[in-house]
Amino acid sequence: xxxxxxxxxxxxxxxxxxxxxxxxxxxxxxxxxxxxxxxxxxxxxxxxxxxxxxxxxxxxxxxxxxxxxxxxxxxxxxxxxxxxxxxxxxxxxxxxxxxxxxxxxxxxxxxxxxxxxxxxxxxxxxxxxxxxxxxxxxxxxxxxxxxxxxxxxxxxxxxxxxxxxxxxxxxxxxxxxxxxxxxxxxxxxxxxxxxxxxxxxxxxxxxxxxxxxxxxxxxxxxxxxxxxxxxxxxxxxxxxxxxxxxxxxxxxxxxxxxxxxxxxxxxxxxxxxxxxxxxxxxxxxxxxxxxxxxxxxxxxxxxxxxxxxxxxxxxxxxxxxxxxxxxxxxxxxxxxxxxxxxxxxxxxxxxxxxxxxxxxxxxxxxxxxxxxxxxxxxxxxxxxxxxxxxxxxxxxxxxxxxxxxxxxxxxxxxxxxxxxxxxxxxxxxxxxxxxxxxxxxxxxx
Amino acid sequence: xxxxxxxxxxxxxxxxxxxxxxxxxxxxxxxxxxxxxxxxxxxxxxxxxxxxxxxxxxxxxxxxxxxxxxxxxxxxxxxxxxxxxxxxxxxxxxxxxxxxxxxxxxxxxxxxxxxxxxxxxxxxxxxxxxxxxxxxxxxxxxxxxxxxxxxxxx
Numbered sequence: 001x002x003x004x005x006x007x008x009x010x011x012x013x014x015x016x017x018x019x020x021x022x023x024x025x026x027x028x029x030x031x032x033x034x035x036x037x038x039x040x041x042x043x044x045x046x047x048x049x050x051x052x053x054x055x056x057x058x059x060x061x062x063x064x065x066x067x068x069x070x071x072x073x074x075x076x077x078x079x080x081x082x083x084x085x086x087x088x089x090x091x092x093x094x095x096x097x098x099x100x101x102x103x104x105x106x107x108x109x110x111x112x113x114x115x116x117x118x119x120x121x122x123x124x125x126x127x128x129x130x131x132x133x134x135x136x137x138x139x140x141x142x143x144x145x146x147x148x149x150x151x152x153x154x155x156x157x158x159x160x161x162x163x164x165x166x167x168x169x170x171x172x173x174x175x176x177x178x179x180x181x182x183x184x185x186x187x188x189x190x191x192x193x194x195x196x197x198x199x200x201x202x203x204x205x206x207x208x209x210x211x212x213x214x215x216x217x218x219x220x221x222x223x224x225x226x227x228x229x230x231x232x233x234x235x236x237x238x239x240x241x242x243x244x245x246x247x248x249x250x251x252x253x254x255x256x257x258x259x260x261x262x263x264x265x266x267x268x269x270x271x272x273x274x275x276x277x278x279x280x281x282x283x284x285x286x287x288x289x290x291x292x293x294x295x296x297x298x299x300x301x302x303x304x305x306x307x308x309x310x311x312x313x314x315x316x317x318x319x320x321x322x323x324x325x326x327x328x329x330x331x332x333x334x335x336x337x338x339x340x341x342x343x344x345x346x347x348x349x350x351x352x353x354x355x356x357x358x359x360x361x362x363x364x365x366x367x368x369x370x371x372x373x374x375x376x377x378x379x380x381x382x383x384x385x386x387x388x389x390x391x392x393x394x395x396x397x398x399x400x401x402x403x404x405x406x407x408x409x410x411x412x413x414x415x416x417x418x419x420x421x422x423x424x425x426x427x428x429x430x431x432x433x434x435x436x437x438x439x440x441x442x443x444x445x
Numbered sequence: 446x447x448x449x450x451x452x453x454x455x456x457x458x459x460x461x462x463x464x465x466x467x468x469x470x471x472x473x474x475x476x477x478x479x480x481x482x483x484x485x486x487x488x489x490x491x492x493x494x495x496x497x498x499x500x501x502x503x504x505x506x507x508x509x510x511x512x513x514x515x516x517x518x519x520x521x522x523x524x525x526x527x528x529x530x531x532x533x534x535x536x537x538x539x540x541x542x543x544x545x546x547x548x549x550x551x552x553x554x555x556x557x558x559x560x561x562x563x564x565x566x567x568x569x570x571x572x573x574x575x576x577x578x579x580x581x582x583x584x585x586x587x588x589x590x591x592x593x594x595x596x597x598x599x
Contacts, residue, residue: 025476034590050588051529065589068529068561072586098562 001317002026002076005103007045008066009081012371012388013293015041017079020309029073031066033059035379041371047073054381060084063091070100077101077316079309083383086292087114103316104270105291113266113289117160117198123286126265128258131277131285133200141181145174147199153177154202157184161192163288165235170202203285205437206277208232209244210290211259212300213272214311216321221263223256224304225330227273227296231425233348233441238418239425240296241335242303245396245434251282262289270315271297271308295388298369299334302392332392333399337407339370339387341378343416344445352380357413361406365393378415386417396434400426421445451475521595522572526587530561534583542583544594548576556594559587574598 004027007017014030018041021028030045035054042048049069052059059065061084070078078100080086089110095102104110113119117137123130132151137160138144148155148171157180159167167188169180181197189195212224228244229237243252259274266289273294275287297308306323315321342348358374370387372378378386389406393399407423425431430440454477458466466477526532534542534557544556551573558565578595581587 049529050590052589059589064562065529069588071562072529072531 001319002101002313004029004046004073004075005077005079005313006031006066006070006073006075006100007081008060008078009084009086010036010060010382011041012369012385013081013083013295015044015371016369017081017309018044020307020313023307024310024313026313029069029075031060031069033381035381039371039376040373049073054379056084056381063088063094066091067094067098067100070095071098075100077103077313079103079312080292082292082295087290089114101316103312105268105272109266109268110291113268113291114162115160116158116163116288117196119289120198120286122266123262126258126261128262128286129284131200131203134198137196137198138181141178144177144181144197144199148174148177151199151201154204156200156202157181157197158200159184159188159192159194160196160198161188161194163235166191167197203277203279205439206230206279207244207437208275208287209247209255209278209284210273210275210294211256212294212297212308213259213263213268213274214308214315214321214323215263215268215270215272216315217269217318218320219264219267220321221260221268222321222323222325222328223260224300224306224308224328226252226255227299229296230436230438231431231441232438233445237296237338238441239335239337239422240299241333241396241399242299243330243333247278248282251278251284255284258284258286262286271312295338295385296336298367298388298390299336299392302334302367302390303330303332304328305331332394333396334390334392335399335403336388336390337403337422338385338418339389339410339412339422340384340418341386341415342384342418344418344421346416348418350380350384351415351417352378352384353415354378355412355415357411359409359411360387361389361409363402363406365391365399365402366406367392372412386412389422400432451477518578518595520597521577522574522598523592524556524571524594524596526559526589526591526593527568528559528561528566529589530559530566530587532581532583532585532587532593533558533560533565534579544570544576544579546576546579550574550576550596568593570594570596572596572598 006029007014018028027046029047030042031049031051032042033052033054051065051069078095085091089107092102092107092110120130134147154172157169167184169184171177171180184197185195207230209226209228211226213221215221226244227240227242229240231239262274271293273290276284277287278284301308341351343351354377355374360368367390372386391399391402393402404426407419410419430436464479468475550570554570555567556570557568559568574596576594577597580592
């Protein structure tokens with residue numbers, strides 16, 4: 001096991017990693033920007049190093065500063081968290097060149113899986129279903145139109161170089177396809193420095209179901225079942241739960257085995273998530289692989305009883321998986337609400353600023369992952385996620401009731417948060433029936 | 446930490462039936478844990494932490510700010526590190542330092558080197574005046590924004 005690692009991230013995930021380190025007896029070095037100076041979570045690390053001003057480009061995204069901090073603090077490894085440099089194959093390569101272990105997959109896997117077109121080809125070779133569409137990057141709009149005519153409208157144009165909703169255009173016919181082609185390419189170029197697009201048949205009213213996997217260097221891969229992340233707003237997840245409500249067990253089984261097959265084919269190591277889209281007939285299609293720990297990892301931890309961040313550290317330190325697939329026995333239902341500093345009543349306008357009141361919920365079955373406290377000033381520079389509220393109970397009805405109870409107890413002010421939206425979702429009849437898809441939030445609110 | 450001291454601590458734990466003992470003393474840290482087997486307490490495990498580097502402390506810097514406000518050097522301007530790395534006072538190990546106390550400096554004066562990722566970066570002064578204090582020692586690690594020199598402005 002490492003004796004000391006550096007955490008190249010901030011906020012709640014930095015705290016999460018510090019906690020995992022503490023329990024494993026690993027020393028943690030936390031980097032921070034001027035905007036995070038004085039934050040309480042930093043005092044939980046063994047050492048802290050200021051690496052720059054608030055701008056991410058000068059701090060949390062600044063590879064030379066992070067590597068420099070790693071060198072002067074003599075760490076053996078770097079945990080990149082999620083976001084920032086977590087999926088930068090370039091950063092992972094530099095770590096390797098500097099003889100610092102990157103806690104995650106190899107740069108080669110990251111590069112291959114980060115290219116959406118290559119990832120689709122890999123899925124096909126692993127006999128994992130993909131949505132019908134282009135096999136390669138589109139040469140021009142004529143090719144797009146030809147393929148779209150074959151697979152049938154509606155279709156979606158997507159950026160080969162990245163996701164998060166950027167460089168995407170939905171087209172219901174050839175006219176809108178041709179119109180959207182150039183706009184999507186320009187957006188992709190701006191977002192990922194890569195204008196390449198590919199095309200897929202659009203899965204309408206899809207559910208987003210993803211599978212957590214862990215893999216070691218000996219080629220052992222296990223899954224920790226699925227998470228349903230259909231509740232999204234502008235491609236950002238709002239609420240996640242496991243198990244996926246109403247998912248037939250044979251579909252679950254095929255989904256999980258497909259994820260493991262894909263990871264094995266990619267020679268994947270460490271933690272990762274394979275995302276799928278499910279259509280109304282429960283047919284699933286590969287979407288993409290996230291080569292990092294995810295925001296919503298706690299719900300898997302609760303039902304499977306596995307500390308995923310500690311597993312990441314162990315796997316990166318060279319340990320082989322001690323868990324076998326048969327050891328993973330999920331129990332109960334877990335739900336996570338992401339609480340953002342945004343005002344749902346005002347178009348989700350960001351609400352940075354000081355938090356003067358912070359009364360967290362508690363009680364049986366409640367877990368709160370947050371770096372926030374009364375006195376913290378939420379910075380406008382970073383993403384607006386301030387808390388992850390997780391509940392775990394035996395049944396979905398109990399989990400929903402506990403989450404509602406916890407949200408009602410939770411007081412954060414004076415900034416506005418998405419607590420009221422989460423509460424409304426949990427009171428919505430469609431949600432309670434488990435009948436939601438990725439368009440639900442935007443249709444309903 | 447000497448063996449005699451460790452033996453004393455182990456004995457202390459056993460006499461007082463302690464299961465875990467952690468001692469932090471400046472740069473030294475030692476953790477002793479007793480494992481509990483079915484038949485009672487097992488052998489004591491000793492885990493000595495590696496020497497942490499003397500760097501930006503993990504305590505909230507409000508204490509540092511409070512200290513600065515009662516500082517008689519209030520009229521002096523700080524020259525701070527613009528990057529993370531290792532501070533070197535001189536261009537090479539045997540050379541004279543770039544600056545010393547009393548040296549006149551301006552915004553063109555190189556005051557030190559900060560090494561980051563094997564690159565030696567010459568750091569220029571950010572004030573015009575006279576060096577009144579050198580705050581870091583040669584070869585020490587510095588973080589972004591860490592004060593390096595105090596300059597009395599002209």
